[in-house]
Amino acid sequence: MADVPDNAPQHCPGTESEQAGKTSSCEGCPNQKVCASGATKAPDPAIAEIGAKMSTVKHIILVLSGKGGVGKSTFSAHLAHALASDNTKEVALLDVDICGPSIPRIMGLEGEQVHQSGSGWSPVYVDDNLAVMSIGFLLNSPDDAVIWRGPKKNGMIKQFLRDVDWGELDYLIVDTPPGTSDEHLSIVQYLSSTHIDGAVIITTPQEVSLQDVRKEIRFCQKVKLPIIGVVENMSGFVCPSCKNTSQIFPPTSGGAEKMCADLDLPLLGKVPLDPRIARSCDEGKSFLNEVPDSPAAKVYLNIVQSIQDYCSNRVTEEQSTT
Numbered sequence: 001m002a003d004v005p006d007n008a009p010q011h012c013p014g015t016e017s018e019q020a021g022k023t024s025s026c027e028g029c030p031n032q033k034v035c036a037s038g039a040t041k042a043p044d045p046a047i048a049e050i051g052a053k054m055s056t057v058k059h060i061i062l063v064l065s066g067k068g069g070v071g072k073s074t075f076s077a078h079l080a081h082a083l084a085s086d087n088t089k090e091v092a093l094l095d096v097d098i099c100g101p102s103i104p105r106i107m108g109l110e111g112e113q114v115h116q117s118g119s120g121w122s123p124v125y126v127d128d129n130l131a132v133m134s135i136g137f138l139l140n141s142p143d144d145a146v147i148w149r150g151p152k153k154n155g156m157i158k159q160f161l162r163d164v165d166w167g168e169l170d171y172l173i174v175d176t177p178p179g180t181s182d183e184h185l186s187i188v189q190y191l192s193s194t195h196i197d198g199a200v201i202i203t204t205p206q207e208v209s210l211q212d213v214r215k216e217i218r219f220c221q222k223v224k225l226p227i228i229g230v231v232e233n234m235s236g237f238v239c240p241s242c243k244n245t246s247q248i249f250p251p252t253s254g255g256a257e258k259m260c261a262d263l264d265l266p267l268l269g270k271v272p273l274d275p276r277i278a279r280s281c282d283e284g285k286s287f288l289n290e291v292p293d294s295p296a297a298k299v300y301l302n303i304v305q306s307i308q309d310y311c312s313n314r315v316t317e318e319q320s321t322t
C-alpha cells in the first residue's frame with residue numbers, strides 16, 4: 001500500500017486511485033511523476049483471481065515473435081495439436097492477438113462461437129482434449145476489424161484468463177501478437193501470481209527478423225520471463241516433388257543459430273518451408289497429420305519434444321528446491 005506523503009497537496013486524490021498524479025491537485029506535487037507512472041496504484045484484484053483460476057493449469061507456454069508473418073500462429077497451433085496427440089493430456093490454445101486473430105482459421109474453427117455457462121465462457125473444442133479461445137469467436141465475421149486501444153485489449157485478456165472455464169489443463173499455449181505491445185505486458189502482469197514455464201520465440205533466418213527478435217529477447221529478460229528457446233521458421237525450402245532443400249531466405253548474418261550462440265539461448269529447431277504447411281493451415285487441418293512424412297513435420301515433433309522435456313525438467317527443479 002502506498003501512503004500519501006506528508007507533503008502532498010490538500011486535495012490529493014489518493015496515491016492508489018486511478019487519478020493519482022493526473023488531477024489538477026497533483027500539479028506541482030513532488031510525487032507527481034511516480035504517481036502518474038502507475039507505480040503507486042493498488043494491484044488489480046484480477047491478478048489474484050487469475051492466479052486461483054490457473055492453479056489447475058500445469059504448464060503455461062507463451063509463443064512470441066518479433067515480426068508478423070514468420071509463422072508464429074502456425075507454430076502455436078501445431079504445438080497444441082502435437083501435445084494433444086497424446087490423449088492423456090489436456091491442452092488449450094489461447095489466442096491473445098486481439099487485432100489479428102488467425103487461430104480460428106488455422107484450427108478449422110471459423111464461424112464457431114463461445115458459449116456462456118454458470119462457470120464462465122466455454123472454449124471451443126477441436127477434440128475432446130484440445131480447447132481453443134480467441135477473440136475471433138466473438139466477431140460477427142472474420143473480416144471484422146478490432147480497433148481497440150490498450151485498456152480495452154487488456155480487459156479482454158483479463159477476461160480470457162479469468163472468465164474462461166479452462167478446467168484442468170496440462171498445457172496452456174498462449175499465441176501472442178508480433179512485437180512487444182500492450183498484450184504482452186498484460187499477459188505477463190496478469191499471470192504474475194501464477195507461473196509461466198517460459199516463452200518460445202519464432203523467427204525467420206533474415207537479419208530483418210532477427211533484429212526484432214533481439215528486442216523480444218530483451219523484453220523477456222526485462223520482465224523475467226524464461227526463454228525456452230528459439231525456432232527458426234522458413235529455414236530453407238523443401239521441394240514437395242524431389243524433396244531437395246534450397247535457401248529462399250538466406251541467413252545473411254548467421255541466422256537464428258548464430259544469434260542463439262551469441263546470446264546463449266537454445267535453438268529448438270530449424271523448420272524448412274513446405275507449401276503443404278500453408279495449405280493445411282488454410283484448410284484448418286494439422287499438417288502433422290496431413291503430411292507426416294514432411295521434413296518440416298519431423299523437425300516440429302523434435303521441437304515439441306524439447307519443449308515437453310523443458311517443462312518436465314522445470315517441475316523436477318521446482319520439486320527439488322521445495
Ligand code: SF4
Pocket residue numbers: 004005008009011012013014015019020021022023025026029030031032033035036
Ligand atoms: S501526485 Fe497527486 S496523487 Fe500523488 S501524492 Fe501528489 S497529490 Fe497525491
